[in-house]
Amino acid sequence: MSQQDFFSQESSSTKEPASSEASSSSNSPSISVPVKEASSQIDDLRHTINLHNHRYYVLDEPSIPDAEYDRLLRELQTLEQQYPEFITPDSPTQRVGGTPLPGFTEVQHERPMLSLDNAMNAEEFKAFELRLRDRLKDDQTIEFACEPKLDGLAISLLYEQGKLVRAATRGDGVTGEDVTQNVRTIKNIPLALQGNDYPSRLEVRGEVYMPKAGFEAYNERALAEGIKPFANPRNAAAGSLRQLDSRITAKRPLEFCAYSMGVVSGDVELPDTHFGLLEKIQYWGLRINEETRVVKGLDAAQDFFIKLGAKRHSLAYEIDGIVFKVNSLALQETLGFVARAPRWAIAYKFPAVEELTQLLGVDFQVGRTGAITPVARLKPVHVAGVTVSNATLHNMDEIARLDVRIGDTVIIRRAGDVIPQVVSVVLDRRPSETIKITLPESCPVCNSHIERVEGEAVARCAGGLVCSAQRKEAIKHFASRKALDVEGLGDKLIEQLVEADLIHSFDDLFHLQLDELIALERMAEKSAQNVLKAIEKSKNTTLARFIYALGIREVGTVTANNLANHYGFLDRVMQATKDELLEISDIGDIVASHIVNFFAEEHNRSVIEQLRKAGVHWVESEPDNAKEDAPLHGQVAVITGTLSQMNREEAKAKLELLGAKVTGSVSAKTDFLVAGEKAGSKLTKAQQLDIKVYDEAAFLAFLASY
Ligand code: 5U1
Numbered sequence: 001m002s003q004q005d006f007f008s009q010e011s012s013s014t015k016e017p018a019s020s021e022a023s024s025s026s027n028s029p030s031i032s033v034p035v036k037e038a039s040s041q042i043d044d045l046r047h048t049i050n051l052h053n054h055r056y057y058v059l060d061e062p063s064i065p066d067a068e069y070d071r072l073l074r075e076l077q078t079l080e081q082q083y084p085e086f087i088t089p090d091s092p093t094q095r096v097g098g099t100p101l102p103g104f105t106e107v108q109h110e111r112p113m114l115s116l117d118n119a120m121n122a123e124e125f126k127a128f129e130l131r132l133r134d135r136l137k138d139d140q141t142i143e144f145a146c147e148p149k150l151d152g153l154a155i156s157l158l159y160e161q162g163k164l165v166r167a168a169t170r171g172d173g174v175t176g177e178d179v180t181q182n183v184r185t186i187k188n189i190p191l192a193l194q195g196n197d198y199p200s201r202l203e204v205r206g207e208v209y210m211p212k213a214g215f216e217a218y219n220e221r222a223l224a225e226g227i228k229p230f231a232n233p234r235n236a237a238a239g240s241l242r243q244l245d246s247r248i249t250a251k252r253p254l255e256f257c258a259y260s261m262g263v264v265s266g267d268v269e270l271p272d273t274h275f276g277l278l279e280k281i282q283y284w285g286l287r288i289n290e291e292t293r294v295v296k297g298l299d300a301a302q303d304f305f306i307k308l309g310a311k312r313h314s315l316a317y318e319i320d321g322i323v324f325k326v327n328s329l330a331l332q333e334t335l336g337f338v339a340r341a342p343r344w345a346i347a348y349k350f351p352a353v354e355e356l357t358q359l360l361g362v363d364f365q366v367g368r369t370g371a372i373t374p375v376a377r378l379k380p381v382h383v384a385g386v387t388v389s390n391a392t393l394h395n396m397d398e399i400a401r402l403d404v405r406i407g408d409t410v411i412i413r414r415a416g417d418v419i420p421q422v423v424s425v426v427l428d429r430r431p432s433e434t435i436k437i438t439l440p441e442s443c444p445v446c447n448s449h450i451e452r453v454e455g456e457a458v459a460r461c462a463g464g465l466v467c468s469a470q471r472k473e474a475i476k477h478f479a480s481r482k483a484l485d486v487e488g489l490g491d492k493l494i495e496q497l498v499e500a501d502l503i504h505s506f507d508d509l510f511h512l513q514l515d516e517l518i519a520l521e522r523m524a525e526k527s528a529q530n531v532l533k534a535i536e537k538s539k540n541t542t543l544a545r546f547i548y549a550l551g552i553r554e555v556g557t558v559t560a561n562n563l564a565n566h567y568g569f570l571d572r573v574m575q576a577t578k579d580e581l582l583e584i585s586d587i588g589d590i591v592a593s594h595i596v597n598f599f600a601e602e603h604n605r606s607v608i609e610q611l612r613k614a615g616v617h618w619v620e621s622e623p624d625n626a627k628e629d630a631p632l633h634g635q636v637a638v639i640t641g642t643l644s645q646m647n648r649e650e651a652k653a654k655l656e657l658l659g660a661k662v663t664g665s666v667s668a669k670t671d672f673l674v675a676g677e678k679a680g681s682k683l684t685k686a687q688q689l690d691i692k693v694y695d696e697a698a699f700l701a702f703l704a705s706y
Contacts, residue, residue, distance in 0.1 A: 630659020
């Protein structure tokens with residue numbers, strides 16, 4: 001798995017109707033639909049799916065269950081496979097492109113994409129309002145449209161005859177880059193506008209951004225993987241849109257919010273206020289910011305700034321200020337522009353969230369997987385309303401990149417709820433005596449050796465469960481809500497249990513005695529009994545929870561679920577080869593290696609054995625796709641090469657739904673091979689072994705026959 005696509009392993013908790021890469025369904029028409037009927041059915045389905053996408057991604061008001069949405073999408077996919085001549089770029093099945101681009105082409109903006117002047121404080125904002133009234137030679141109260149200023153990347157979307165034909169970055173305002181293929185993967189951007197009264201050419205401008213939850217989840221995983229995290233949501237959006245392979249962008253939780261129109265042509269009547277334009281944009285199916293308001297006059301504008309500023313940390317996305325725009329389009333016209341910025345708008349910025357302080361020392365913390373994270377101990381400093389005395393330094397590479405030393409004056413940034421970061425060192429203020437930061441040779445907790453795997457930025461304590469820090473974190477994870485869900489076994493209690501030497505391994509949890517618990521500080525008999533009851537109850541679990549609880553690196557709840565659904569039995573998961581694992585959705589190279597290595601470790605197999613002996617159990621059954629009555633039950637298939645009508649993941653899902661087992665390599669056990677374009681050694685091997693080979697056309701016909 002590459003650095004770029006590692007985020008796909010655990011899609012963050014962003015909401016999403018069930019997979020848009022759904023496979024063929026048992027409800028899919030098995031008899032070919034006549035061509036005329038197919039065409040109108042395809043139109044109807046696209047219309048319905050687009051409406052549901054809009055309800056889900058733009059309005060946040062889904063009106064059908066995910067399963068029903070999936071069924072519609074599958075129906076459309078099946079029809080489009082039968083009639084590929086009806087596939088159009090605006091079909092909801094066509095968001096992710098199949099082939100990486102060689103590079104980005106330039107786009108000349110027909111109307112320059114402007115930037116904004118800033119107001120850094122109340123005086124500057126007041127001066128802006130005064131300038132407006134002065135220019136307008138009018139003492140009237142000015143009406144402002146007020147919009148949050150998102151921390152993302154400005155993007156232009158061009159719709160022709162209601163279809164998204166091009167998306168471009170702002171670039172220098174005159175020339176940007178064509179990022180259409182990537183922007184098409186952003187699910188709240190409609191590929192086709194709603195309604196029928198839109199201009200024949202319409203350019204919508206706005207911000208692509210990564211909401212806080214997605215940004216934090218990405219960075220958490222990046223750190224665990226030893227990959228450089230994004231410094232801020234803006235970099236996250238820009239980095240994600242600058243991928244040449246749109247399949248990577250598709251896995252990043254990006255969203256779009258519109259804030260203005262660019263080119264508009266065609267015979268349409270438009271409103272005479274900025275807010276009216278935004279409402280139109282919203283009506284045509286794009287998101288505008290839900291916090292946007294119209295206010296009258298300076299005082300009301302200041303009031304809005306203070307109120308939204310107070311609630312900005314509770315918003316799902318990062319904002320760094322508020323954009324105030326003169327609401328009347330006629331007045332905007334009168335006011336005009338200076339250089340690259342309109343006179344009628346200003347970005348009123350929130351106070352800085354960066355401060356200077358001194359680095360007093362560095363502590364090395366040990367995480368669940370042994371990852372050693374350097375944490376900066378800072379001279380306490382007030383940043384955006386919070387006293388900060390620690391900040392993450394991520395890893396030794398980051399320390400080298402920053403060239404930071406103990407004693408240095410550093411800039412600290414606090415963005416929303418994100419852990420404070422050391423942004424840079426103020427070299428001018430470097431004292432003559434500074435101390436270089438070095439990685440300790442042994443673990444600060446258990447004294448085990450610290451190792452650094454080549455190519456990984458993260459250093460790890462080699463102590464495993466011998467290290468009490470790792471043990472504490474591993475057991476916290478094992479007992480956590482999404483794992484074995486042991487109610488009442490909180491972090492503090494786990495720390496006490498480890499410190500009292502009562503727990504060395506997961507299974508020790510199931511052998512705890514009442515008197516051992518009561519002997520702990522602040523543990524009453526009743527609470528101890530409740531804890532034991534909860535531990536007992538947690539023995540009855542599910543395979544997915546159990547796999548997740550084991551704490552295999554990079555295996556979160558989504559991957560654990562996929563493994564459980566795919567194999568149905570723990571022993572099969574434990575015996576899975578890397579090639580087999582790679583065929584499971586969401587499992588890439590690194591995760592597959594972590595899984596194989598985990599189960600290859602005798603110590604881990606023995607822990608599992610002990611847990612089973614202690615009574616931890618779950619229901620095991622053949623996965624649905626292997627049910628005996630499925631038409632391809634017992635057949636083993638391999639997919640190779642590039643398919644044009646679907647990606648391999650989809651082809652695999654279709655075969656699995658029909659009961660086939662899809663593996664990664666051709667062997668004597670293989671029943672048939674699906675060979676797309678540029679099939680290589682697998683095809684040669686299948687031919688040598690006289691295994692049936694389907695090319696793409698034959699494969700589609702084969703699927704259609706079911
Ligand atoms: N919310 C918002 N952000 N933003 C950025 N509105 C907005 N408007 C902009 C920019 C650059 O420019 C228009 C005023 C032209």
